[in-house]
Structures are given as C-alpha cells and as structure tokens.
Amino acid sequence: MAADVTTDQTDGASGPAPGTQRPGGRTARTRASVLEAALAELVEHGYADTRIDRIADRAGVAATTVYRRWGSLENIVVDLADHLAVSISLGAAATLEEDLRAVARAVVALHGDPAHRAWLRAMVSAAAGSAKAQGALADVLAHRRELTSVAVAEALARGEVPSGTDPHEVIRATVAPLYLRMYITGEPVGEPEADRAAAAAALAARAGLYVTGTG
Amino acid sequence: MAADVTTDQTDGASGPAPGTQRPGGRTARTRASVLEAALAELVEHGYADTRIDRIADRAGVAATTVYRRWGSLENIVVDLADHLAVSISLGAAATLEEDLRAVARAVVALHGDPAHRAWLRAMVSAAAGSAKAQGALADVLAHRRELTSVAVAEALARGEVPSGTDPHEVIRATVAPLYLRMYITGEPVGEPEADRAAAAAALAARAGLYVTGTG
Numbered sequence: 001m002a003a004d005v006t007t008d009q010t011d012g013a014s015g016p017a018p019g020t021q022r023p024g025g026r027t028a029r030t031r032a033s034v035l036e037a038a039l040a041e042l043v044e045h046g047y048a049d050t051r052i053d054r055i056a057d058r059a060g061v062a063a064t065t066v067y068r069r070w071g072s073l074e075n076i077v078v079d080l081a082d083h084l085a086v087s088i089s090l091g092a093a094a095t096l097e098e099d100l101r102a103v104a105r106a107v108v109a110l111h112g113d114p115a116h117r118a119w120l121r122a123m124v125s126a127a128a129g130s131a132k133a134q135g136a137l138a139d140v141l142a143h144r145r146e147l148t149s150v151a152v153a154e155a156l157a158r159g160e161v162p163s164g165t166d167p168h169e170v171i172r173a174t175v176a177p178l179y180l181r182m183y184i185t186g187e188p189v190g191e192p193e194a195d196r197a198a199a200a201a202a203l204a205a206r207a208g209l210y211v212t213g214t215g
Numbered sequence: 216m217a218a219d220v221t222t223d224q225t226d227g228a229s230g231p232a233p234g235t236q237r238p239g240g241r242t243a244r245t246r247a248s249v250l251e252a253a254l255a256e257l258v259e260h261g262y263a264d265t266r267i268d269r270i271a272d273r274a275g276v277a278a279t280t281v282y283r284r285w286g287s288l289e290n291i292v293v294d295l296a297d298h299l300a301v302s303i304s305l306g307a308a309a310t311l312e313e314d315l316r317a318v319a320r321a322v323v324a325l326h327g328d329p330a331h332r333a334w335l336r337a338m339v340s341a342a343a344g345s346a347k348a349q350g351a352l353a354d355v356l357a358h359r360r361e362l363t364s365v366a367v368a369e370a371l372a373r374g375e376v377p378s379g380t381d382p383h384e385v386i387r388a389t390v391a392p393l394y395l396r397m398y399i400t401g402e403p404v405g406e407p408e409a410d411r412a413a414a415a416a417a418l419a420a421r422a423g424l425y426v427t428g429t430g
Contacts, residue, residue: 047343048344122344125339128261128336129336137399138400138401141400176392180390180391184394185356185357186352196425200416200419203424
C-alpha cells in the first residue's frame, strides 16, 4: 500500500509567522519568496555551499532584508520546517505491520523529493553542530512520530501489542534504519528496506520490546 | 556484559600515511600533532566553529603547513578516521542477542567519549553536504560492521539464524536506533536503548527478516 503523504509547501499552515503583518501581506510574501529561494539553493548547492546573498538574489530582495529577518542560514533552514509541513494519513490497516509499512514508505517517498531531501540534509548537517538546529530537527521528527503514533494506538486497542507499548519507540524503530542509510551512510533506500524495517519493528512491538516505564 | 572496545589514538595503525617520511619521522609527528589539535578544537568548538588557523596554533605549526597538507577542515576530519581506529572484540557469547548487546553497548560507549563524539558529529555534518565525506563515513561504518559481523557468522554456524542472513543488515538494525538518537535527534542513549535495539535486531534476525538476495 502506498502511503498518503503530502508535502505542503504553503505558508501559514501553522499560523502566522513572527513578523507577519497580515496573512498574505507583503511580509508574508517576502518570507515565502525567501524560503522558496533557500530551498532551490539548497537543492542546487547543498547546505555547505548555500550563500545568503544568492538566496536574496533569487528571491528578489536585498541581502540585508534576509540578514535582518533570519540572521543566518541555519535560521532559514530551521524556519523551513514550518514551510515544509508534512501530513501523513494512515489508512484503516488491519495490522500494525501494514500501518508501519505505510509510515516507512512515506519516509522513503519524502527522501525521493529533492527539496525535502536537501532540506533534511541541511537540518542534519546543522544539527550536528548546533543545539538550536538539533532541537528543531528533534521537534520535526517528534511531530511526525506524533502523527503516525495512531498506528500503535490502534494496535494497542486491538490487543495486537502489549499494554504499555511506547508508540514513539515503535516509530523510532521503524524509521531508524532508513534515516541511517539516507542521512548518515548515504546508502540507497527503497521499498525493500522500508518493508523490512516495518516488519522488524512490528515483530519487536508484538513481542513487547517497546513496553517502557511502568505503563 | 561490557563490550571490549578501545579507541586507538595512535598513528600508523593502518600503515604509514601519505607523505610520511618514515615511521616516527618529522612528517608523521606533524600529522599526529595536527590531528590531536583538530580533535581538541572539535571537542571545544564543534565542527561549524572549528578554524584551521586555531588548529595550527594549537599544534605549533604554520597554518600554511596545514592548508598545504589537508586543504580543508573536511579533509582533516576525514583523515581522523584512521587516527581514531576502533577495535571491538566480541566475546564467546552463547546467543546472537548477547553479542549484539555488546555491539550496541560499544556504540553507546564510544558516544560517551567526547573526542569520538565530536569527531563523529563532524563526520555526520560534513557527510550531509559532501559526497567525499559521506563516502568516508560510510567506509568507517562499513569497517565497523565488518568487525562485528562475526557475531552473525557464529549465529549462522549455530543455526540460530536462517542461512542467507545478511550480517551487515543485522548490524545496521542493531545500531540504527542508536545513531538516530545520537546524531540526528540528539535524544539521550544508554544501556536500555542499546539492549532494546539488540533484542529487536536479534528477534528479527531469528525470524529471517534479514535474509537478502538469493542466499
């Protein structure tokens, strides 16, 4: 089954950004232009070689405007998290493994999107050297785990996994082998890796390995 | 059981480096000083804020010497891979899970070493933006998987896992949840996470989930 995953490259999905004059106003439009330009530059040049002045050129604004608003490339990359909001809809699967397969395939599908891949690479690169970027990346991934933890909640309700199973641990186990390949070793990922990761996480969850705390 | 893991911060564990005049000669000593200085700077400042001129100062050599030999901080970080050779000895464990637990705890123990952690963070950061650094990081991790795949070879010999089980996939599954926390989300890791990852990987391996190819 294919995962229903969409990248929502619009502005304001999570409310007006700081500094927005009004929805759709000039400041909001500038923000959207700069973020789109930053994404295009990241895809073309990668994080290490992306320059704020080229982002400003591409967005048609003064570099000083970009520096005043964001201060650094790292802050732009962090701001892109809201801009690239992802929604993942899990179908009414009959088993945990089926739902986790949808989650794993969604992760692989997002990695196949050049803009999303370039942005996540930038986040991983920035996170390795900055507590702020690492916190932002952790928030993005925690939010995605929250979106997908319904799969585990349903498995709990069905009695498929033992009471006290930690949904976040199940999702972490599902996505970890994919993130290792995508953003650390750079090895290829596809549906076989996604399905294998989902099967392993479902098996371990059913065996009670993700029961944590006193739950 | 504690893993027998050592970080071998000596020079020449993998033979004389390019440009070495003779083992222990002036060039080798310069290389060792610069790599030690780079490690200390990475621990203090992180990859994003480490500067070659400060490394040169600390090593007591001219910055031009460092630039001539390495050209960039990225190349120094890649060169540290040989300098920080790791050896992992697996004991004569009775079960795959026990051996994988030793592997997982060794990974967590290395992360507890500030120098090793700072260097791997630098590698992850560089790898996200550079094919060369990503190749070097992939080589480092493949080498470690090779060192530890004896655990899976023994499980195969015992008939504990099905024929055709891919040792690298088993090790990837063991370490992936740890790398996700250590180098992507920055969440804490300890022995509970190590043991859980080992148990899940052993369970999935016994169930035949890591049988790949036509083996």
